[in-house]
Amino acid sequence: MLTFMTVRELYELVVSGDTMEIDQIEYVQCEGWIRTNRNNGSVGFIELNDGTYFKSIQLVYSSSLKDFDAISKYLTGTAIQVTGKFVLTPEAKQPFELQVTEILLEGACDNEYPLQKKRHSFEYLREIGHLRPRTNTFNAVFRIRSVLAMAIHEFFQNQGFVYVNAPLITGNDAEGAGEVFTVTTRKDDNYEEDFFGKHASLTVSGQLQAEAFALAFRDVYTFGPTFRAENSNTTTHASEFWMIEPEMAFADLLDDMDLIEDMVKSCIDYVLDNCPEEMKFFNEFVDKTLLERLEKVRTSDFVRMPYTEAIDHLLKADVKFENKVEWGMDLNSEHERYICEKIVNGPVFLTDYPKDIKAFYMRLNDDGKTVAACDLLVPSVGELVGGSQREERLDVLRQRMKEMGVDEKGLDWYLDLRRYGGCKHAGFGLGFERFIMYVTGMQNIRDVIPFARTPRNLNF
Amino acid sequence: MLTFMTVRELYELVVSGDTMEIDQIEYVQCEGWIRTNRNNGSVGFIELNDGTYFKSIQLVYSSSLKDFDAISKYLTGTAIQVTGKFVLTPEAKQPFELQVTEILLEGACDNEYPLQKKRHSFEYLREIGHLRPRTNTFNAVFRIRSVLAMAIHEFFQNQGFVYVNAPLITGNDAEGAGEVFTVTTRKDDNYEEDFFGKHASLTVSGQLQAEAFALAFRDVYTFGPTFRAENSNTTTHASEFWMIEPEMAFADLLDDMDLIEDMVKSCIDYVLDNCPEEMKFFNEFVDKTLLERLEKVRTSDFVRMPYTEAIDHLLKADVKFENKVEWGMDLNSEHERYICEKIVNGPVFLTDYPKDIKAFYMRLNDDGKTVAACDLLVPSVGELVGGSQREERLDVLRQRMKEMGVDEKGLDWYLDLRRYGGCKHAGFGLGFERFIMYVTGMQNIRDVIPFARTPRNLNF
Numbered sequence: 021m022l023t024f025m026t027v028r029e030l031y032e033l034v035v036s037g038d039t040m041e042i043d044q045i046e047y048v049q050c051e052g053w054i055r056t057n058r059n060n061g062s063v064g065f066i067e068l069n070d071g072t073y074f075k076s077i078q079l080v081y082s083s084s085l086k087d088f089d090a091i092s093k094y095l096t097g098t099a100i101q102v103t104g105k106f107v108l109t110p111e112a113k114q115p116f117e118l119q120v121t122e123i124l125l126e127g128a129c130d131n132e133y134p135l136q137k138k139r140h141s142f143e144y145l146r147e148i149g150h151l152r153p154r155t156n157t158f159n160a161v162f163r164i165r166s167v168l169a170m171a172i173h174e175f176f177q178n179q180g181f182v183y184v185n186a187p188l189i190t191g192n193d194a195e196g197a198g199e200v201f202t203v204t205t206r207k208d209d210n211y212e213e214d215f216f217g218k219h220a221s222l223t224v225s226g227q228l229q230a231e232a233f234a235l236a237f238r239d240v241y242t243f244g245p246t247f248r249a250e251n252s253n254t255t256t257h258a259s260e261f262w263m264i265e266p267e268m269a270f271a272d273l274l275d276d277m278d279l280i281e282d283m284v285k286s287c288i289d290y291v292l293d294n295c296p297e298e299m300k301f302f303n304e305f306v307d308k309t310l311l312e313r314l315e316k317v318r319t320s321d322f323v324r325m326p327y328t329e330a331i332d333h334l335l336k337a338d339v340k341f342e343n344k345v346e347w348g349m350d351l352n353s354e355h356e357r358y359i360c361e362k363i364v365n366g367p368v369f370l371t372d373y374p375k376d377i378k379a380f381y382m383r384l385n386d387d388g389k390t391v392a393a394c395d396l397l398v399p400s401v402g403e404l405v406g407g408s409q410r411e412e413r414l415d416v417l418r419q420r421m422k423e424m425g426v427d428e429k430g431l432d433w434y435l436d437l438r439r440y441g442g443c444k445h446a447g448f449g450l451g452f453e454r455f456i457m458y459v460t461g462m463q464n465i466r467d468v469i470p471f472a473r474t475p476r477n478l479n480f
Numbered sequence: 481m482l483t484f485m486t487v488r489e490l491y492e493l494v495v496s497g498d499t500m501e502i503d504q505i506e507y508v509q510c511e512g513w514i515r516t517n518r519n520n521g522s523v524g525f526i527e528l529n530d531g532t533y534f535k536s537i538q539l540v541y542s543s544s545l546k547d548f549d550a551i552s553k554y555l556t557g558t559a560i561q562v563t564g565k566f567v568l569t570p571e572a573k574q575p576f577e578l579q580v581t582e583i584l585l586e587g588a589c590d591n592e593y594p595l596q597k598k599r600h601s602f603e604y605l606r607e608i609g610h611l612r613p614r615t616n617t618f619n620a621v622f623r624i625r626s627v628l629a630m631a632i633h634e635f636f637q638n639q640g641f642v643y644v645n646a647p648l649i650t651g652n653d654a655e656g657a658g659e660v661f662t663v664t665t666r667k668d669d670n671y672e673e674d675f676f677g678k679h680a681s682l683t684v685s686g687q688l689q690a691e692a693f694a695l696a697f698r699d700v701y702t703f704g705p706t707f708r709a710e711n712s713n714t715t716t717h718a719s720e721f722w723m724i725e726p727e728m729a730f731a732d733l734l735d736d737m738d739l740i741e742d743m744v745k746s747c748i749d750y751v752l753d754n755c756p757e758e759m760k761f762f763n764e765f766v767d768k769t770l771l772e773r774l775e776k777v778r779t780s781d782f783v784r785m786p787y788t789e790a791i792d793h794l795l796k797a798d799v800k801f802e803n804k805v806e807w808g809m810d811l812n813s814e815h816e817r818y819i820c821e822k823i824v825n826g827p828v829f830l831t832d833y834p835k836d837i838k839a840f841y842m843r844l845n846d847d848g849k850t851v852a853a854c855d856l857l858v859p860s861v862g863e864l865v866g867g868s869q870r871e872e873r874l875d876v877l878r879q880r881m882k883e884m885g886v887d888e889k890g891l892d893w894y895l896d897l898r899r900y901g902g903c904k905h906a907g908f909g910l911g912f913e914r915f916i917m918y919v920t921g922m923q924n925i926r927d928v929i930p931f932a933r934t935p936r937n938l939n940f
Binding site for chain 2: 026028051052053054070071072097098099101126127128129130132133135148149150151153154158159162163165166169170173177180182183184185186187188189190191192199201202203204205206207208209215216217218220222229232233235236237238239244245247249251259260262269270412433434436437438439440441442443444469470471473475476477478479480
């Protein structure tokens, strides 16, 4: 009997140990790409990978095949279809192999193929972004990216959250989160004559629009691209990245933190359940503390600590910080790590930040000095999520916009949300790439985006 | 006993007929927005909607409440929290009501609130895009949008397809699908000095990048925004819309059509299963043939007909077409509808189009005149999906690019995919908004996008 199976299906079957099922497999047909091909004149070995799994299967072909000579010349990267007898090999390195009865050429490979057996640096692989998903590491990275996206959708949809596609092209220059890209069909700056009749830019956040939908649907989330025209070349900045921005009506900061904690834990569980082999791979080759770190987060209660208390800890700390600590400052990475790794030793929400270092839409606390914001800090990464209760009081919101120099023009509709049944509401933003880095241990944002866009880098 | 429940949970419970569960509900707490509020001096009635469902629940409050007077003045749009006794009312219009014990004000509503009881035109509602999701129709539209997105993710993920986020900002001006938006940080056209060091634009398709990933992962799909700077004001064009672009290695045109047919049917099933009430609503108020039409598609075998045969039917047709029929022409809507509605009377794939009217990357057939393309036509909408087998032969592809004036510059990486194990592969593109329109019966693309972008229209 001949069965068509992918490499993943074969591995999962063998790992399952379901002997009844396994015994039924006689001849198997696979398609894939050759990773290595060697022979000793009478018997040859091909490692075949079909992309469904980061592991390859071993094909054994003998000189009794009529096209043995042709097959033995197939280069690394060649696409083939293979039929072979399925044989368990419990004593070999591979748990099974295919003893080839036929190999058909599906697509030849040039001998200049850059992905030969040797190990390549991540830097080099970025230059061949169209080929790097064929390597074990990037097969695992981009599969985790896909599975984590699904984890997020399932988490929210299972609780009745409505998925909202916030617009990417926006006329709201007032959102005020750094530099933006202009979107135009002109070669000059006469935006009145431009496609939209005014200046248009790429969005930096879908939150304001998500608020409009939360005040209609109660619970919503966005999951889409956002953009920053920031000219910084770091391992954590990209010009184009994806954000998840949930928003809940009738919710306050405590509800918000509950949701964040649930989401982070649920997504980690999902990835561990659905990609155990990929996660083991990352733990072995990328970050040896990964599984331990995730297990700890998954099972811990996230601590909640007001910013003011964190400042007290920092002032009392027996450590020399590079940046001077005082109430009102924005915390630097060194401070966040001290709180997270030394004081709490686990995930911590810092809450109630000084109003002057946070966005205009965050709800002013009764003290008049702080806002109902929370940042989730996690060991070894720092800030993972930023959220807040939103200012639902029209007069307070307008006052804050005035103080912070945010123009009301173009945001009338946003103020309307406070005029017409504007109840308390809260939400947060999670950078998808940062989450992938956190879950895989990968250290550069360029290595978790299929084709990353950064300053002066626009290939593929 | 007091239970917190959303309006959807209450309706679903009552519809379930689970009397054990229903009997346990004594007092209920809800939050939401007032749709109407009337009273006769001794007893008042509020229709409350919380956005989780397009139906409202009825609150009955009596003058024995100490704040009866204040409550009776709450305007349409006001946000409240209500506690009340849950009572089944099988003889009334509503299947149940809450007899109010307490109402708390969560957010007042201005008396200028545009969404009063009367029916508004879709045109008017577009002007208040931040409020229209609060209406029954748009609550249903955007819930279907969310559920259909999930249907698509589940369909592909359940079969092991890897979700790929193709880049939005691109330097490939060669893709050649109409006019594009420029992305810049400058006010002039000195792109060498621009952010990316060259001209950048918003993508019109993620297909080419999806091909790179398919030739690594076997089966992948994109689901993300794409852009067209086309200056056309029609009911089916938007400047920003979402596309689903699956791509499969080791697949030909027949596999492609099988996948399209499965996907369309599976997504319709999913929406009918998960949103039965919303779909009934659309069938009643938006398109009275909707459910019948979807049921027919769901259960029919999609016909497959070569373009050349379609032309023969059109030439023989007993109908006067506005546009003259001849082999080699692009079919107009009138032709597509004739084939789909008169000849086939159901969904039909037209295949093997003349090469000159299709894109450079479609695989040339052995006749040298046609390409391995398919368009899925469905009754009353026309083209829903366009797919093709891709040209995997490097020499043929380069010849086609030359013929069609597509510059190889910047597409070297795409040609590499044919140099290094470029096996047969196929994929398709589905416009998400067109699919939503098809599934809901909505007639204008502006009404299925949260905040639509069209020429000279960039509000919210």
